[in-house]
Each structure stands twice: as structure tokens, then as C-alpha cells.
Amino acid sequence: MSNDYPYQDTFEIDLQNKGLAKVTINEYTKILSDMFDYLSDFNKGYQENHKVSNLFNRDIEEYLQMLLDEREINHNTYNKVLSHINVYFNYLFTHQLNSNLPTIDIKGLKHEPKSELDTSWLDKLNDILADSNVHFYARMTVLLISKGFKSEEFLQPGFYRLFNQITFSDEEKIFVNLFNKFIEPIQLKQNSQDIFLKQRLAKDPHITSAGLHKYLTPSEQYLGFSLSPSELFKGYVVDFIKKNPDLSDSKLSSQLNLDLSSINYYKGLIKKD
Template sequence: MATNNYPYQKSFEKHLNINGLAKVTIKEYTSTLIDMFEYLSNFNIGYQKNHHVNQLFDRDIQQYMNMLVEKRQINNSTYNKVLSHINIYFKYLFSHDFSEKLPTLTLKGRDRNKESKINIKWIEHMPKILNDPNVHPYTKMTLLLISKGFKSSEFLKNNFYRVFTKIKFNNYETKFINQFNNFIKPIQDKQSSNDLFLKQRIANDPHLTLPGLHKYLKPSEEYLSFSLNPTDLFQGYILNYVIKNPGENEFELSNHLNLDLASVIYYKKLSTKIIND
């Protein structure tokens, strides 16, 4: 007899089947729930103690959802789809007396209107973009750093310049960096900071925030004709690499992209879908 890969799997999937869901849809639920419970088993202290689904709270599910955004950089559409799967699962448990809690009750979806189609080819246009005087230096630096595998949460941190000095750049990238240095040096002097993303007005904390960075990225979106949301850019970078390196296994991809194996598997599935669409 097959064992459950997550709590109440057999009875829940039977419920989905009775309700007429297609096999491919049920498979998506399975993938989501296995991934969530594997994550909770590895990283959630409360769930690790007894693995009782009845002891999960909204903060536990939110922890998993936050990981999907921060580590895997999923977009709003995927976020809402995953949350819907989890929500239906817990509603089933609650309605069938398998759980006394409904931990997804307070969790909200994300605005679909902010969605942008992921562009997986923007990296190919980097030489032209970095040489384009119509694109703001902060926008160019954002693209350059994401093309090297850095998330915005990393390169907006204090003292990122120390990491930056260790990155290897090719000739056209080095040419841009020299131009960027001419732009940023007066701001660095004014703000007494060596970091790369700084406010242009004097402030107690001179570092540019993500909303502040968006103000520089937004004007270039229409000009470049693709989303400059750092999340979308990072997904495009990951998918571009996965598609262009089909010979690399999960461990090699994990090492090169600095992603955990679960995230690599997620992106491999997504890249296959993009290729087949």
C-alpha cells in the first residue's frame, strides 16, 4: 500500500478526484503540498517537534510562502496558485475534522494586476543596454548584478561594495562600470559611503530602498519593453540559465545558481513548461 507523502494525502486526493479535478491538476496539488511539508519538516521548529498538521498556524504557512518569494522569487500569479492549493487542502482538513484550525484564513493573495510576463532573453541584450545613454545608471547596475546571480535584497544591503569588488566582469561590463563610477563617486563622497545604490539627497540612512530603486527602474520599462521588476528579472536570469544548460544536473545547477535543490527542481519544471508552450 502506498504511503502518504504529506498528511492525509490519499483521502485528500480522493476528495479532489470525486470533485472532478483533472489528473494534471491533482498532480499540481501533490507537488505543492509535498514541497510545503518537506520545507516545514526541515525549517519549521514547531512542526519538527511532532509533525502534527493540527498544530500549524498562519505564521507557519506564511513562513513557507515567504520562502517562495525570497528564495525562489516566484511571481504573483504563482504565489496565488500555490496559496489556493494550500487553502483548499486546509479547508478539506477542517471540514472533515482532521484539523481544528484553518491556518490559511488570514493569508491573502497578491495583486495580479502587477504581473509582468517574465522575459528570459533580456541577458542577451546586456551589451546594448549597458551602452545605452537613455537607461539610468542604477537601472544598468541592477541588470548587471542580477545577470551575475544577485537578488535585489543582496545588492541593496549595506557594504555590498565589498562583494562587488570580487565579481569578475568582461570587457563591455568593465567599460560600463568605469562609467558608473563617474556617476556614483560624487554621491558616495556626499553620503560618506562606498555602496553602489545611494540616495541622491543627504539622509540618515543613505542607502536606496527597494521602493526607491523602483523609481529609477520604472521610467526605463516602457523604453526597454520588458519588466524591470527585480523579481521578474531574477526569474528570467534563472530560467535563461536552466534552459541554456540542459546537461547540468540538479546538483550542478544548485551550485552554480546558489539555489536549494527544491528551488532548482521548481525552475526546471517551469523551464520545461516555457519550452513546451
């Protein structure tokens, strides 16, 4: 069976060896196949001999510009496509399959402003959990907030006891298993069973709120929306209230573990939005 793009077999084996989920690898296949199909149809340099070594930054930029102009993708999608293409060319370069890095000078686009009440991340949760470009701590943060926990709760020492009682979906379990493989050596090093731990030995191994943000920032830039735990929690609460319009304020207060004044605050946000 012929490849959909150059070096597909070895590249995707490398992705598998890095522990990427099948859904993420399929995304690479879709993006790279589309790019090389486009280059085969419209790029004169690539049409001549179909050699990857003939591709330069202007060729990749031409494809990306087409996505913006003709398919009208947003800036967040543009940055995700560029990231995947960059991973591919880095693989070729480091494995001496190509002598140049055509994406090295291509910059991502500034993220477009989102609505103050962004709940869209909840619909993308499974995709985010399966995306190895997002740091494990960032993915765990998103997962736990989607379960209704605040960062001040899951950063507390001893939270692992509560974590072990959470019910996860099948897709979430796949991520939790991967996370466990990531965190186990750190737990052994730090002699702690908690799940947010510093990676270097420290007297207090627990990550602080400020420390967590250092892990969230690169993933935030990649995903294109705020990973501020307070903003994520705001989105979670707003989404819950919208999906449960028949619940009384007292029941919302009980189920969300918020006081009534907070419920009124969030309902006010929904009305303004």
C-alpha cells in the same frame, strides 16, 4: 564630408559631451539618417527646401507609421526610435536651431506583452549597458542580476566589497567606469562606498527595494520589458538552466545558490513555457 542629416556634427558632439557611448551615438546616426532619407524621398514639404523648420508632427508621424506598416517594427522599437528623434529635436530647440518641437504631441505605443519567461534582455545586455537613456541604477541592476545576484543582496550595506571582486567583460568594464563617475560624488556626499545610494542626504543613505523601483520604472517603460528584479532574476535562472542541461539538480543548486525545491520550481516553469 557632408552630413547624413541636418546639424549632425554639432548634435553628435553634444551627445559625446554627455558621455554617450559610440555604439549609442551610431544608433542615433542610423535612425536620423534613415528618417531624413525617407523625408527626402517621400515628403513633399521637406523635398522643396530641406529645412528642418518645415517639419511638423504629421511629418514625423508619417515616417513612424511607415516603420510600423512597411518594416513591421514592434512597439518597443517604435518607442526607441521616437525617443531618439525626440532627443534630436529637443537639442535643436534648446540650441535655437529650430523654433518648433515636432515630436511634442507624439505619444509612444503601449508595450506588447512579453512571454512570462523573458530571457531576451540577457542577449541585449551590452546594448542596454551602453544606452544612456537607461538610468545608471537600472543598468547596474540588470548587470548584477546577469551575474546571479538578487536585489536583496546588492542593496545590502557593504555589498561594494563583493562588487569589487566581480569579473567583468570589456564591454561591462566600460559601463562600470561610467557608473563609477556617476556614483563617486554621491558616495562622497553620503560618506558611503556602497553603489545604490540615495541622491539626497539622508540618515540612512541606502536605497530600499521600493526606492529602487522609482529608478527602474522610467527605464522599464523605455526598454519595453519588466525591470522587476524578481522577474529579471527568474529570467537569469531559466536561461542558466536551459544553457546547462547536463548539470545535475545538486550542481544547479550549488552554482545558482538556490535550494532544490527552487530548482524544481524553475524547471517546472520551463516545461510550462
